[in-house]
Each structure stands twice: as C-alpha cells, then as structure tokens.
Amino acid sequence: MSWPRLHPEAAAELQASIEWTQERSPAAAKLLFIELDATLTRIATAPCQFPVWQSDPTIRRAVLTQHPYIVYSLGDAPGETVVLAVAHTRREPGYWRSRSI
Numbered sequence: 001m002s003w004p005r006l007h008p009e010a011a012a013e014l015q016a017s018i019e020w021t022q023e024r025s026p027a028a029a030k031l032l033f034i035e036l037d038a039t040l041t042r043i044a045t046a047p048c049q050f051p052v053w054q055s056d057p058t059i060r061r062a063v064l065t066q067h068p069y070i071v072y073s074l075g076d077a078p079g080e081t082v083v084l085a086v087a088h089t090r091r092e093p094g095y096w097r098s099r100s101i
Contacts, residue, residue, distance in 0.1 A: 003040040004047070004073060004081040007099055013086040017069065032067050039064060040083065043073050047081045055094070059084065074101060 085096035
C-alpha cells in the first residue's frame, strides 16, 4: 500500500527519527519503521479512522503505540490526505502548526 503525501518537513522528520534510532539500535529502528509504515498506510487508506485534533478539527492525529510519535495529517479523503508532521511527543508541541500545503 502507498503512503499519503508527506509535507517536506514531515518527510525530513520521519527520516531523522529513523536515523536517530538507527544510530542507537538497528533493531529498534526497524520496529519504528514498521509502526510508521503501518500508520501511514492506514492514514492513506482511511484517514477518518483517526480522531480530530482538538485545536483544529481539520487535522487528524495518529498516535503511535510503541514509540513516542504522533503523525498529524490534513484531509479526510483517501488520496487527498497530507501528513503535516511526524512529531515527537516530548518535544515542542505544536511547532508544525504554521505549515501549509
């Protein structure tokens, strides 16, 4: 299955999270990638299955269960969804809110 379109900064965040984890534990990086892949595939297939973000009802958030990341996306229709951020849950909340598509 394919992923939704990624905002350029979200793509960079995804890459950085994998690389950072890879430097510390290749096995953990593989598990992180598997969870991100599954989450992004679910977002691409059925974005409405994820709850809306309380600060903006046009944005949905998918919380990873095994890793400290949240994927924020915009759009409710498959094929039209854009991932705005792959955000670490313990760093600067809302930093990505000014991103536009």
